[in-house]
Amino acid sequence: MTRSQAADRLAAIPIRVPGTLDAKMAGPVEAFFVRHRDRLVWLHAVMFLFFLAVIFLPLFLPEAPENATALNNFTRFANYAMWGLWFPLVFISVIFTGRSWCGLLCPMGAASEWANKKGLQRPIPAWVRWEGTPIISFLLITILGQTVGVRDHPEAVAEVFGGTLLLAIALGFVYGRNKRAWCRHMCPIGLLLGVFSRIGAVQFAPKRKKAGGDRFTEKGVCPTMIDIPRKEESRHCIECFRCVNPQSQGGLYLRLRQPGEEIAQIRRHHPNPYExxxxxxxxxxxxxxxxxxxxxxxxxxxxxxxxxxxxxxWYWIGESGPWWLMSVHPERRxxxxxxxxxxxxxxxxxxxxxxxxxxxxxxxxxxxxxxxxxxxxxxxxxxxxxxxxxxxxxxxxxxxxxxxxxxxxxxxxxxxxxxxxxxxxxxxxxxxxxxxxxxxxxxxxxxxxxxxxxxxxxxxxxxxxxxxxxxxxxxxxx
Ligand code: SF4
Ligand code: SF4
Incomplete structure (x- = not known):
């Protein structure tokens, strides 16, 4: 087949309806990210440094005065960046752009994948792949966050987020081959974003869909182990654009859709009891x-x-336990x-x-x-x-x-x-x-x-x- 014949065939794939918002916006956005996807690594590096600063720097700074604000004190700024901006905005962004945070910005997932490239690349064991694992991970982290006071104390932020980062890197180092086992199977935030990405206005859909329903596979380019031609659900897609190539007849393409569409049609998008x-x-x-x-x-x-x-x-009930399990901050009463x-x-x-x-x-x-x-x-x-x-x-x-x-x-x-x-x-x-x-x-x-x-x-x-x-x-x- 000649090049022009291939182009004609590609043009004939009815993936976007001309004149629609999907055709006007999704095409240029897709082309932009495909063109620049190799540069994402620099964005991840900057985010990684920023993340380290937000979670660890307040540990080395003097106690924030009572009247300090996010504008004049780094510890207060770090707290507001975490809970006033990152937390709500990431969730709101899911409605408009799906899990773009994961694929484009998240330093934790990127660090885990980087460790994976350098690591042991062992097969992902069944206990990690079990669907209940991220649920347990979410519950444990949420409870620990409350008992150590993650919203109020820099030490707790360092423990919870620093510990999660270490786990993400360690899991990436040991398991998977050029994959993000952490993001697919264990990240507590990823699970939450995954559920809500189903109501998002963005979908990565196969150009030529194969029958058989959504499947897990460790073969192929997808870092979260989606069997690309059979992809039906959004929840594991971190929007890394690696399977997207506008010139190709295969792979996925970026599609804009009505928010909530995937849930309204959930029976066609691999509903899951664990979810x-x-x-x-x-x-x-x-x-x-x-x-x-x-x-x-x-x-x-x-x-x-x-x-x-x-x-x-039973007076022991009134005694304090270890700092890593509960909030022990007499200096902050x-x-x-x-x-x-x-x-x-x-x-x-x-x-x-x-x-x-x-x-x-x-x-x-x-x-x-x-x-x-x-x-x-x-x-x-x-x-x-x-x-x-x-x-x-x-x-x-x-x-x-x-x-x-x-x-x-x-x-x-x-x-x-x-x-x-x-x-x-x-x-x-x-x-x-x-x-x-x-x-x-x-x-x-x-x-x-x-x-x-x-x-x-x-x-x-x-x-x-x-x-x-x-x-x-x-x-x-x-
Ligand atoms: S799944 Fe978790 S670690 Fe992975 S990219 Fe998303 S938020 Fe980051
Ligand atoms: S399906 Fe494509 S865009 Fe989504 S995570 Fe996999 S490779 Fe990245």
Missing amino acids: VLFLFLGTGIALGGFLWLVLPQYQQLRQAVGSWFIERD EVFNWLDFSMIVGFMLAVMVLLSLVLSLTTGLSAWLAGRLGADRGLASRFVELGYQYAPVAMVSLVLGLGGELFSPLTRLGLSAEMVGLVKGGLFTLGLLWSLYLGRRILSNQGLQGARLWLPLLPGVIGSIAVGLAWWPAVFGI
Whole structure:
């Protein structure tokens, strides 16, 4: 075949509809990143140095004065960069650009891959590949973050983020061959971004799709081990552009899509029970991690449990444990003891179990009702599909609850607390409505139309409202 024949054939592949936003924007963006992908390594190097500075430099600086701000003190700046900017913005960016953070900017994933090139390149063992591994990793890191006070203490930031970085490098050094085993199988942030990337406006889709469904493969160029021609889901794609070549007839191409499309059509995008489990557990543990800080009932419970121990002369409960397990910072008037540690862990786990039960119940009821009204497939498949409807409301809650500092500049710009509350309320309502819309689309794809849709949709409404009410103290204050 001549070059021009190949070009003609390529032009005939109907990957973009001329005149659409997808054709106008995705083509140039794709060409830009393909042209510059070899230079990403420099961006990663700069990000790596910045990351090291943010997590380690505050350890060597004097204590920040009470009235210091992010504009005149590096420790405060590092804290705001981490929790006021990075955390909420990365999650918001997923809606617009998918996991672009992972492929284009994240220094941790890049360091892990670099270590892999120099390392032992052993086969990835089954315990790493197990789908539950990143869930456990997420839960452990989230709980540890709370007990050591990762949002308040530079030492805790260094421990949690520095430790995660070390693990990412060590795992990369030992396992995989030119891959990112850490990013696919163990990164707690990657798992969260992966779930939410399914609602993103960006997709990397095969130009020539092979049948057979999404598969894991250690062969090929993909660092997160996606079988490229069979790719169906967005969650493992870190948007590195390595499989994209505009001149080629194979590989993937960048496609813009309606946000939420993948979840609305989840049955065609490899739905996964572990992912739904994570969506429920992850939302619950994050909620627990916030609520213990603000609920007066938590303090009352702590008091009661502490008294119970003291009455039995078990005084060890009031002693502090090791610094790497709990916050021990007398200089900042925060010293946790074993009572605090066990109460925080127990409370977070209890909230996680409770919220997961509520969401499982509402999802199960939806799936069951849908079946009674004539929806297709089995109860388990319908359950998994419907579980994804909570993704938008869970994401908005996480951003508003844990990334609340993003909104603090609004008050400095002169907006009253009520106005900021209104902004947050508006965003939350959007998340709620989006979840309901997706629930409706999923049910419709299960074969329910018209009036038969509304009854199975109702438990989903209750589930979304339950998530919203649970996050209420975080979003609007108590
Ligand atoms: S998966 Fe984790 S380590 Fe990998 S690139 Fe994404 S955030 Fe970074
Ligand atoms: S599918 Fe392509 S763009 Fe996505 S991670 Fe794999 S190689 Fe990179």
